[in-house]
Structure formats: C-alpha cells, structure tokens
Amino acid sequence: MSKRIRIFRRREQDDLLERSMRTCPGCRRDVHVFAAACRHCARQLDIAS
Numbered sequence: 001m002s003k004r005i006r007i008f009r010r011r012e013q014d015d016l017l018e019r020s021m022r023t024c025p026g027c028r029r030d031v032h033v034f035a036a037a038c039r040h041c042a043r044q045l046d047i048a049s
Contacts, residue, residue, distance in 0.1 A: 021030040026043035037044050 020033055022033050023029070024031050024038040024041060024043060024045065026038060027041040029038065029040045031038050031040070031045065034047055035045055036047065
C-alpha cells in the first residue's frame, strides 16, 4: 500500500445555518435571525442584535 500525502485537510462542518436561524416564540418554527416577522404565523419579531 502506498501512503497518500494529504494536501487538503477536511474542514469541520460549519454551523452557519444553525447560527442564522432562531425559534419563533409564537409557533416554535425556525426563522432567519434578521426576519421582522415569522413567515409561518406572521408574528412580529424583534430583530436580533
């Protein structure tokens, strides 16, 4: 068996999607952190800071 030289290392999976979502307090569904209103229940949301 030949040994392979690894030039590129595998990156750990980024949690960007998880970081850009939050839970709507009205319907408990995921919404974008900068959404002004929930697209599922139309509840007004405070924009995350």
